[in-house]
Amino acid sequence: xxxDGSQRPTACTLAVVLIVFVGERSVWGQTSVSRSSGExxxxxxxxRDGGAALETEPxxxxxxxxxPHQAFRKFEIGTGPRSYxxxxxxxxxxxxxxxxxxxxxxxxxxxxxxxxxxxxxxxxGRIVVFPRYQDVSTRPAAFLTNAGHAVRDSLVxxxxxxxxxxxxxxxxxxxxHSAGGNIAVQLAATAHQExxxxxxxxxxxxxxxxxAERGPDLATIPPQTLLVVTVGEDDYIVGDHRARxxxxxxxxxxxxxxxxxxxxxxxxxxxxxxxxxxxxTAAARDFDTAEAPFRGIQMRQARLxxxxxxxxxRMADITFxxxxxxxxxxxxxxxxxxxxxxxxxxxGRPVTPPIVADNPDxxxxxxxxxxxxxxPIPSLTASPAPETSLHD
Numbered sequence: 001x002x003x004d005g006s007q008r009p010t011a012c013t014l015a016v017v018l019i020v021f022v023g024e025r026s027v028w029g030q031t032s033v034s035r036s037s038g039e040x041x042x043x044x045x046x047x048r049d050g051g052a053a054l055e056t057e058p059x060x061x062x063x064x065x066x067x068p069h070q071a072f073r074k075f076e077i078g079t080g081p082r083s084y085x086x087x088x089x090x091x092x093x094x095x096x097x098x099x100x101x102x103x104x105x106x107x108x109x110x111x112x113x114x115x116x117x118x119x120x121x122x123x124x125g126r127i128v129v130f131p132r133y134q135d136v137s138t139r140p141a142a143f144l145t146n147a148g149h150a151v152r153d154s155l156v157x158x159x160x161x162x163x164x165x166x167x168x169x170x171x172x173x174x175x176x177h178s179a180g181g182n183i184a185v186q187l188a189a190t191a192h193q194e195x196x197x198x199x200x201x202x203x204x205x206x207x208x209x210x211x212a213e214r215g216p217d218l219a220t221i222p223p224q225t226l227l228v229v230t231v232g233e234d235d236y237i238v239g240d241h242r243a244r245x246x247x248x249x250x251x252x253x254x255x256x257x258x259x260x261x262x263x264x265x266x267x268x269x270x271x272x273x274x275x276x277x278x279x280x281t282a283a284a285r286d287f288d289t290a291e292a293p294f295r296g297i298q299m300r301q302a303r304l305x306x307x308x309x310x311x312x313x314r315m316a317d318i319t320f321x322x323x324x325x326x327x328x329x330x331x332x333x334x335x336x337x338x339x340x341x342x343x344x345x346x347x348g349r350p351v352t353p354p355i356v357a358d359n360p361d362x363x364x365x366x367x368x369x370x371x372x373x374x375x376p377i378p379s380l381t382a383s384p385a386p387e388t389s390l391h392d
Contacts, residue, residue: 101174
């Protein structure tokens with residue numbers, strides 16, 4: 001066993017990795033960037049099998065919107081589970097920029113699976129730090145320490161080298177998906193111990209635990225932090241149990257600074273909008289590092305659609321800007337109302353809005369609440385919460 005937490009992979013570990021990333025999504029489109037310069041190419045979605053017409057596709061921009069930065073720069077630093085990527089805005093290069101720490105899902109350490117979102121963030125003027133935090137054999141108990149090391153080291157690199165955009169340490173946010181959503185809140189609770197800035201906002205997207213860990217105490221997250229926790233109606237991988245724990249346990253954060261969001265699928269037109277575990281992923285092949293054990297599956301299933309642009313990206317942008325300007329979510333998002341409008345299908349029908357709540361008890365449960373697990377997790381299964389079907 002190494003200091004970064006690596007150990008020999010087991011058949012059971014690999015089986016769980018497989019179930020985490022083999023979803024039931026159709027591939028309708030992808031996004032790309034210029035391989036040579038990092039300049040953005042146009043982004044579009046289109047069906048591949050010809051089985052459905054596009055006349056009811058949501059009114060999602062067909063081309064990349066106007067951004068203040070026309071390109072990005074990327075740097076890979078280190079090797080192994082404590083390595084990380086830095087993506088910076090360019091053309092023009094800002095002197096200073098806020099930092100988004102993007103924490104990937106389990107075994108999704110190839111940034112290409114989140115490439116379209118990284119492109120959006122960098123061209124909007126934000127530095128993106130992408131900690132690897134694991135390889136195939138890394139123990140879950142080492143994820144937090146590895147991620148903390150990557151964030152700490154990346155901020156030193158950014159602040160000390162003239163070739164990098166300087167990080168604005170007063171505007172650091174954590175954005176995590178799946179296992180990364182769990183790490184994001186844990187890192188927020190241990191920021192002082194890990195030697196990293198306390199984030200002004202934390203967003204946990206479809207969060208889940210690979211294995212139950214004791215602590216840290218999420219009540220230690222500073223009360224001025226904005227917190228958004230999201231779940232997907234058709235997320236059968238992690239369900240919503242851990243998301244509800246994450247939302248409830250930071251008792252220091254007042255209600256006006258927290259939102260719990262259930263995104264819902266919409267099958268009205270084509271392509272379908274599926275609010276599943278992989279909804280936050282949107283591939284860009286020019287971010288591809290040719291790594292990750294299920295890279296091909298991840299890339300094929302990470303499609304760009306209205307759930308990205310109009311739902312998740314927009315929600316995150318609103319949350320980040322609210323945090324940067326010292327606002328509550330109630331003030332900045334009109335008590336969550338701004339998170340509801342996902343646009344319209346081309347026939348005029350509104351895309352099914354999410355359910356946004358201050359109290360998760362007001363939100364229907366996902367069944368099964370713990371997702372499809374091959375490893376027993378006693379802390380999650382010992383006292384199951386009351387269940388209400390989404391379709392009741």
